[in-house]
Amino acid sequence: MSGATTPSLFPLQNGGDPVLLPEHITELTGLGQFGLAGELLATFVAAFIVGNFILAMTGVAGPWAKRKITASFTDRIAVNHLGPGGIGIIIADAVRLLAKENIIPENVDRPAYDLAPIVIAGSAMLGFAVIPMGSGIHLADPEVGLAFVFAVAGIASIGLVMAGYASGNKYSLLGGLRAVAQNVAYEIPLVVTGMSVVLFAGSLQMSEIVAVQNETTLFTIPGLEWAVPAWFALVNPFAFVLFLIANFAEVGRNPFDMPEAPAELIAGYQTEYSSVYFVLVYLGEFLHIFLGGAIIATIFLGGPAGPGPDELGILWFTLKIWGVFFLTQWLRSAVPRVRIDQLIEIGWKGLLVLSFANLGLTAAIVGVIA
């Protein structure tokens, strides 16, 4: 145990029991005895584990699953040759994408063009740092956790503008502009709706938000003895729906996939990217969808909570993220995209007003109960 006398990266909160993954690792490997350097190393190891877990989900399983999911929605079979269910295509895809020539057009504005993919993918990765994924997988738990997630996820907009503007392509430019207009219009409702959750939980800290949801019982189903936990999706379904909608706009998926809109803008800000850069941009998109799912799971669906022992937390959490991912694919198959002006209108005139109404209402209710 890192004693109270030495400075520590993570001052233990819950009466000295390790909560976060770096703490677990410090304890298990005995790195704690090397002081700050040891803890730093443990933190890196933890970040490495979490990062790879996320990448395995988004970068490796995601594209394959997306193929299979859309295929079943659209009456197709999709990949089926390599391995069971065509899962071997993941390796082939990886080789293909990484081995391709990285074509950089003459007129691109470097280094913005080169940085954009990293910003897009990196910003989403950062967000996962504060998400409690259950089974002790939780990198950091700052008191401003929720604000942090929104902040880093918002950085992606800069990446989109960089990509759109630096590509020297008119389609990319239009895509980039659309992305900014859209993100500005939908980030506010997103954050404001998130705040209504904060009002309930009384904290911005992710672990606290999860704990509050699972400690309280909303009601008990008579006869079955099932205590339904007070997940915010159940407590305030209105906020949940608002948040879902704003989230789809935030990650740019149907009905709000205007920044790409392949039928109109080829691929928007992605048009000029190839090879590894393309992989990064696309990875960023997937990461954002999964991060969106993670935020929804954490602040509305009780985080890693689920039936069974606590050790299964990560399983439930993953399931919830994939549920949101599944929903985005469903919408892609079934829902048309709105027009850019309609999208802005829905954002500013619809969602913004509704989200403030929700916030006011929630504040009033919380005030009355308290």
Next chain:
Amino acid sequence: MSTGTEPETEPEAELTEPGVETTEAALESLLGERAIARDDHLNAPGFVINPNDVQDVLSDLRDEAGYDHLSCVTAQQYEDRYESIYHMKKFADPTDEVSIVVPTTVDDPVSQSAEPVFRTADWHEREAYDLVGVEYDDHPDLRRILLPETWQGHPLSKDYDQEKPQLVTLTEHQNPIQPDHHDDESDTMFLNIGPHHPATHGVLHVKTVLDGETVADVEPDIGYLHRCEEQMCEQGTYRHQIMPYPDRWDYVSAGLLNEWAYARAIEDLADIEVPEYAQIIRTMGAELCRIASHMLALGTFALDVYGEFTATFMYTFRDREVIQDILEDLTGQRMMFNYFRVGGVAWDLPEPREEFFEQTREFLNELPAKVGEYNDLITGNEIFQTRCIDTGVLEPEVAKDYGCTGPVARGSGVDYDLRRDDPYGYYEQLDWDVITRDGCDNYARVLCRMEEVEESAKIIEQCLDLLEDWPEDERDVQANVPRTLKPDAGTEIYRAVEGAKGELGIYIRSDGSDKPGRFKIRSPCFSNLQALEEMSEGEYIPDLIASLGSLDIVLGEVDR
């Protein structure tokens, strides 16, 4: 139509009344001195006029006599003259036709443009200039339309040297980013949509000027898929060698409808009577093609509005696949059917007949449920409605001015369907309705197509009943047609059928040989596409894309 000798003259006042056929005497008195000679065609009386009278005559014909549909402009070169023919019809009654023949000298082939009277003449005259070499005075924009701007000579003119190599510089295909068409005065941006773009449904290049996301100017640039279809038809014999080509115009499953256009023209030209039994098979096959074509139109429109992962596209292809199988059984081919013959069809229904009937009926029985599914999935969707209602508006008068036909015109409330108004095949004896909608927008066009699918199913159903009960010894699939067809020299005919996209017309001039002297295709997509400019200016890019999709163009037919 007879060349007419009836002496009675209609009073002038009744000339414009819809549905009232204009007699030749009335036409003669209307044109008066301006008609310098007669040049009758098999389908219509023809009047020869002076090259300087074109606008005058055409506007009189439109305003005084009600010929409001400039169906086609055919240009051709004779040994001693050039000739432009304006094939005019009435939207109220397409059997009431008149041809205005405008000869010009070989040395100075300049004729007055009809563009100020009919907007549709714009592209038609550009094509005539491009391929034949007739020049049109007063035309706003007389440039080549199908061939590259650097092309030397006019391929369908007499003195054209086919052997001479053409140098097509790459300036046209330059990287569009290079010259940034930025205007110092305004904030508009020039954008090339296509020729390689997901939403152009082929190789179409739309030159667009954008003001922000708003479309300020649109100009379709066509010709990327020009394959000299007219000339190839001129080099084939009437009897067998032309029929395979129509399949390649509107190549997305509308093959039989196209074949019928040629079949109808040549059968009327050579005076061939098609057996009733063959007509029923033709009708059934053509309507199957129409359903397949409309399904594809619906699916690709969904691609434009929903995005590339939409389920609708695959659903329509799933349902279209059933039709493809039926057509394959019937014709032996899935795309390039080549099933019609001059005077009938190639062969009878496939044996065992019961199996074919059963298969087709099964498809028809399942169709209502599928259409219901589309209505749930697409037309009932609120987002889809906000995207499509009141976008891409095409007013009926504008549609007529541009010569729009087919679902595009009917979606604008123009009640015009050649199957009913200029009956051919077996349509007259069957019970079905022409679908029109008054929305004039993208939504109306989509609904129009979906309802036409149901009407086509009705037609097929009745055809199946007839075919099933047809006496076995009367199943003639072909008329007696001479081995070599040589229509009299100088006979001319313009005949149109209701193709999947609209009025598909064929003009043939016989020169006495077994090959056409001039073969002209009036493509519905060509005329419909012209209206894109009218529909999308001032709207947003997504609406431009949706409007383009709702026009349902096939570039194989636009460029020919």
